[in-house]
Amino acid sequence: GHIKLSDFGLCTGLKKAHTTTFYKDLSQAQPSDFASSPIDSRHRAESWKKNRRQLAYSTVGTPDYIAPEVFQREGYTYACDWWSLGVIMYEMLIGYPPFCSYTPQETYRKVMAWKETLTFPAETPIGEDAKDLVLSFCRESEQRIGSHSGFEEIKQHRFFHGVDWEHIRERPAIIRVNLKSIDDTSNFEEFPESDLAWPDHVKDSQQQKTYHKDLAFINYTYKAFDSKPDCN
Template sequence: MNSWQHCVESAESTYLTLFFNSNSRLAKLEESLKDETLSEEQRHEKRLQHAQKETEFLRLKRSRLGVEDFEPLKVIGRGAFGEVRLVQKKDTGHVYAMKILRKADMLEKEQVAHVRAERDILVEADHQWVVKMYYSFQDPINLYLIMEFLPGGDMMTLLMKKDTLSEECTQFYITETALAIDSIHKLGFIHRDIKPDNLLLDAKGHLKLSDFGLCTGLKKSHRTDFYRDLSQAKPSDFSKLITSSPMDSKRRAESWKKNRRQLAYSTVGTPDYIAPEVFLQTGYGPACDWWSLGVIMYEMLIGYPPFCSENPQDTYRKVMNWRETLVFPAEVPISEEAKDTIIKFCCEADRRLGSQKGLEDLKLNQFFRGVDWEHIRERPAAIPVEVRSIDDTSNFDDFPDVKLEIPAAPMPQDGEINYKDWVFINYTFKRFEGLTQRGTPTKK
């Protein structure tokens, strides 16, 4: 496909989406106006308000959004190709998380298709179990994703604070993660990078799924060559597991936690949560996400994932040899129901819990008995989150070595367009709901 054809098709898709979304909002309005308690005057007023919002949204669509519209408050995340900052929109005062990706890195590492896919997924996945994206835009050097800010931090941080979780807490978080996985499967997506780092917690302690990294290849560990390098080991190597320095559960958990955060911020990442069929590259489906859920469940109850090792190659060997390496330490007792559930998640793909009927498989499992699947998000979270203000970042790491200021992009010369920038065309997005968000504007 040449660049002109790509631009035309991308623009057509964007305008069709705008048309369908506008019609959908109008249909929802008309449905709500069927309420018999509303007077004709009230219905007329609501239609006027809707029309004004649609007009304002079209005006917003035409306006140019840039980094100058946001005040950076704090760096709250760092990755291989950029950072995440807490920012405040200057005109409304609303607080967001701004994800910044460097274009040069996207081009050099051949990540363009992947970062585009992440943007498209976040546009489409507009529901309670996925972190919401409100805007996306670009300048000559960066791509920007403006996301909802979830002040509860992530599951990785929670698990590092707590040595292990009770089975009751584990049931709650695994249930919410399962609902999140099911929601993206219904949209036709496979996340492929389900891990504690990507499970974010909102102000009430409920979970949302983020970072379609493995689906979109935003990190080195998500590229085919990473798995190819790991899979260079000979079949006979699968039995050469770490035996030189055996550790009990406590020491193993301490070792895991010591290295865990460093792995989260590195370009290498960790293969601990990845299903064996993904490594084999012989074809995989939604079942790979259910394997990851089983690994997380094990980590919540035991204190570390089942295949953790000193280096990725050894972890890979353990994952591939899971029939022998998936063991439960005697010194950390868990129920037979929990153990059985983990084994049913971490097994052959076609036999895996969730692989046949998705969520319905889990609902029949004994570990999940008593779960109110329909209303779990309405109940109090298993572990309450303390949030003191809309910009509370106490549940996030500090990054003193990363400058708070957003790197300024050089302005292009008159008529000058980077010859490679066509690959990022129509990256810009603005969500209708962003119009109604208000906070306390930044004080000068």
């Protein structure tokens, strides 16, 4: 099936002004630097889901969805969004992002060496059209699908053969969701309470931020009055 997706800033690391300072020491990474032992897709997916909740609280974030050219500090275009879409599509088909690792540094190395690390697990077969579209998204920015004619170019890919784009918004949803109430969350994945705790390093970072923020208001007091004075 097909689903409407939003990027939500994933292509630029969820920051107003993306910075690559964190990754500057890794710019010379070689494929051999991150060679790892084989692991089947089931265990890899389980590991990704287990660590995804903790990564959400990280002040650094994860570069899983960021295009290589964004890291290179040489400028980039909207084509980086199509790379992110390819990564999201891969995750929806396979169960985890193509470059997921235990640390952001490791993920960064894999993204930068995507020609060697972007692979499809044999134990999770997908259609050739879907695989070709992912590879069309995740490639050099100049040759990336959508980088020349935008979405019109993407719509012509054979993965979307038979899609009625003219009336797509009028079609009934493939998966119907029945809600019991306006705040029904039964369709969301449940997480154990222990997974919701902030990691210690994040707690320390948040406390430090709060401390520095409060320095600007030392000796400042405020009193709220119940009524406004008569200015007439």
